[in-house]
Amino acid sequence: MTAPAPAASGHPAFDGNGFDPARAEGAGLADTRRHLWTAIRLGWQVESNWTDPLLFFIYTVAKPVASLLLLVFMVQIVGGTGAAGEAIRTFVVLGSALWAMLMAGIAGPAWSVLDDRERYRMLKYLYVSPATFLLVLVGRGVSKLAVGAMGTIVALLFAVVVLGLRVDLAAVNWPMLALTLLLGLPPILALGVGLAAICLQTRQESWSYPEAFAGALFLVSGVVFPLSILPAPVQVIGLINPVTWWVAGVRGAILPSGSSSIGGAGSLWASVTRTLVPDGATTIAVLLLTGTVSTLAAIVLFRVSERRARERGLLDLTTGS
Numbered sequence: 001m002t003a004p005a006p007a008a009s010g011h012p013a014f015d016g017n018g019f020d021p022a023r024a025e026g027a028g029l030a031d032t033r034r035h036l037w038t039a040i041r042l043g044w045q046v047e048s049n050w051t052d053p054l055l056f057f058i059y060t061v062a063k064p065v066a067s068l069l070l071l072v073f074m075v076q077i078v079g080g081t082g083a084a085g086e087a088i089r090t091f092v093v094l095g096s097a098l099w100a101m102l103m104a105g106i107a108g109p110a111w112s113v114l115d116d117r118e119r120y121r122m123l124k125y126l127y128v129s130p131a132t133f134l135l136v137l138v139g140r141g142v143s144k145l146a147v148g149a150m151g152t153i154v155a156l157l158f159a160v161v162v163l164g165l166r167v168d169l170a171a172v173n174w175p176m177l178a179l180t181l182l183l184g185l186p187p188i189l190a191l192g193v194g195l196a197a198i199c200l201q202t203r204q205e206s207w208s209y210p211e212a213f214a215g216a217l218f219l220v221s222g223v224v225f226p227l228s229i230l231p232a233p234v235q236v237i238g239l240i241n242p243v244t245w246w247v248a249g250v251r252g253a254i255l256p257s258g259s260s261s262i263g264g265a266g267s268l269w270a271s272v273t274r275t276l277v278p279d280g281a282t283t284i285a286v287l288l289l290t291g292t293v294s295t296l297a298a299i300v301l302f303r304v305s306e307r308r309a310r311e312r313g314l315l316d317l318t319t320g321s
Helices: 029-048 052-077 083-119 124-128 133-161 174-201 206-219 232-239 242-254 268-273 280-311
Strands: none
Touching: 029 052, 029 083, 029 133, 052 083, 052 133, 083 124, 083 133, 083 174, 083 242, 124 133, 133 174, 133 280, 174 206, 174 242, 174 280, 206 232, 232 242, 232 268, 242 280
């Protein structure tokens, strides 16, 4: 007696046996967009649904504004009130405001891994979701980057309204600002994904790794002081770092006549290129180059770390850190 044939699903994507051939071919562009958007929404919900919107907004902007005030007061005491002091304050204010966004984008994916593995115990379930784990991490990183961008925008507005930061909107190089922001986002997230790959392998005290790594970047990225004051070997690290060029590009676009964090008299850049500071086109080109290299390196590092974590059972392991 022949067994009855299984009922067709009625969906054109399924064959007569109820199997969807597309599942063996990988997700298409529409699925990728849907998975990324779902990961971004998940990250936003994790970040914001623990309190009411007003308290969440205050919590988000309090740290960058407080850090900005701390640095401004320090510069006020050291730099004085003259033209030189004003230039230093402007340099520090812009860099400090941008750092809130950088910190969130770089440390965000790593904190997501640690939160889901150690606190919520959900990492193994996210890993077996329809979206690839790399896409989930990128989406979570985008949501944290958005939260950091809120802090950056509020800190800049606070600096203009309260601290007297002078920004001539007519003098802002808007095309360069938009292009720099756009080109800088992938390498920022890539650094975060690379850091998350390391956290997949680590054990105790992993919570301190994202801030430690971000603190090291803070030193070599020209955020609050130019690279020229650092030793030449450290300047090399800064010059191959896409964050350095992103900060310099955004700062140069907002204040074209301001000081640059790259170059200057006695700097490694000036001695090698025989130019005092890089122009806008050079900044964009080097940002694109260093960003591409960093992104590719982060993807390779993540794939290697993911394979090792899967083989050793680290995805469902709680380290108690």
